[in-house]
Amino acid sequence: MAILGLSIVLLAVTGLLGPSAEASDLSFGDDFWAHWGDGRAELASYDLVFPRYGELRQGTAVAIFVTETFSDEARVKADPGVHPASDEFPVMKLNLVRDFATGLYDYNLMTSAFYAVTPFRGRPAGSPMKVSFSAQEWCGHAYHQLLPMEETIRSTSHSYFDREADRDVELSYPGDAVLEDGLFHWARGFAAPAVEPGAKVVVPLLRSLDHARLVHRPPTWTKATLTVGRKVRTVEVPAGSFEVREHRAEIVDGPTWTFLVESNPPHRIVSFENTEGQAGQLVGTERLPYWEMNGNSYSDAVEDLGLHARPPRTP
Numbered sequence: 001m002a003i004l005g006l007s008i009v010l011l012a013v014t015g016l017l018g019p020s021a022e023a024s025d026l027s028f029g030d031d032f033w034a035h036w037g038d039g040r041a042e043l044a045s046y047d048l049v050f051p052r053y054g055e056l057r058q059g060t061a062v063a064i065f066v067t068e069t070f071s072d073e074a075r076v077k078a079d080p081g082v083h084p085a086s087d088e089f090p091v092m093k094l095n096l097v098r099d100f101a102t103g104l105y106d107y108n109l110m111t112s113a114f115y116a117v118t119p120f121r122g123r124p125a126g127s128p129m130k131v132s133f134s135a136q137e138w139c140g141h142a143y144h145q146l147l148p149m150e151e152t153i154r155s156t157s158h159s160y161f162d163r164e165a166d167r168d169v170e171l172s173y174p175g176d177a178v179l180e181d182g183l184f185h186w187a188r189g190f191a192a193p194a195v196e197p198g199a200k201v202v203v204p205l206l207r208s209l210d211h212a213r214l215v216h217r218p219p220t221w222t223k224a225t226l227t228v229g230r231k232v233r234t235v236e237v238p239a240g241s242f243e244v245r246e247h248r249a250e251i252v253d254g255p256t257w258t259f260l261v262e263s264n265p266p267h268r269i270v271s272f273e274n275t276e277g278q279a280g281q282l283v284g285t286e287r288l289p290y291w292e293m294n295g296n297s298y299s300d301a302v303e304d305l306g307l308h309a310r311p312p313r314t315p
Helices: 030-036 180-187 209-215 296-305
Strands: 041-052 055-071 088-102 105-116 128-137 140-148 152-159 166-172 200-206 221-237 240-251 256-262 269-274 279-288
Touching: 041 088, 041 269, 041 296, 055 105, 088 180, 105 180, 105 209, 128 180, 128 209, 140 209, 180 200, 180 209, 180 240, 180 256, 180 269, 221 269, 221 279, 240 269, 279 296
Parallel strands: none
Antiparallel strands: 041 055, 041 279, 055 088, 088 105, 105 128, 128 140, 140 152, 152 166, 200 221, 221 240, 240 256, 256 269, 269 279
C-alpha cells in the first residue's frame, strides 16, 4: 500500500502559536549523517520506575536509536534489493523496551517508533511513519499498531482481554498533530515540530499505545504544550555528569513529560519522567552493531551498558 501525502503544518502557520512561540522545519544534514550513518545503533540503559496497580515498580529500560531504510509499501525495514528505490526512504527508529516486576510476575513492554529523516511523498522530515507496541506479562500478550495516512491513522490491535480481542479502526489525524509515542524522538530533535529554546507550541496529541493498553481504552486525542527551556544546567545520573536542557510536554487531561536532554549533539536523553510516576535515569550508553552480537561470547557486553547478564532461571 502506498502512503498518501501528508503535510505537517506547524502551528506558526495556522496561527495557533502565541507571540513568543517559535517552531521551524527539521533538517537532517551532513553532521547528522556523519554520526548516524555509520551503521551502528545507540543503546542506552536506564534505571526505570513505572507505576502499575497503584504502586511504583523498579525496573530497567533500554532505548535503541538507529537509522534504517524503510519501505513505503510494506511499512517495515527494507531488505537490500527487494524494493524499488522510489519506495525507500531513511527513518530514525526507536525501540524502547521497559521491563519491571509486579509482585510475583513481570511486565515486558516494547514500543517501536519510526520517523522519516527526509521529506518523502509530501511529508516533511520528522513525520511519523509507523508506531507499534507489544505487551507481554503472565496473564497474556497484546499488540497494537498505528499507520499514519493522509488524513487518518490506521489503528490495528490484538489483545487477550475479552471485548478487546481484535480491532481495526481509523482515527482522525490533524495535520499538525504529534504522537505521545514520538516524544522521545521529539526531545532529541528527530520529530516535528522543532521548538526553539525558550519557546513553546500547542499541538494536538494522540495518547500513547502503552497508555491505551494499560487503561483498557482506545487511543484518544487531546492537546499538549511543547516547551524547550532556555537554560543549560549540569545534572548527575548513574552514567555520569551531563550538560542538559529541559524539554517538556504538558498533556491536557494527561501527564506532563520532562526530558533532560544533552545540550550538545548527539542530544542523548539523560533522564525522563512524567507526573504519573514513570521515570528513568541514564545508566550507560554505547554505539554498537548489536544485531551482530548474538553469540554467547557477547553475553558480557551488557556490562558496558551498566546492566548484568541474565542469570539462570529468570523469566
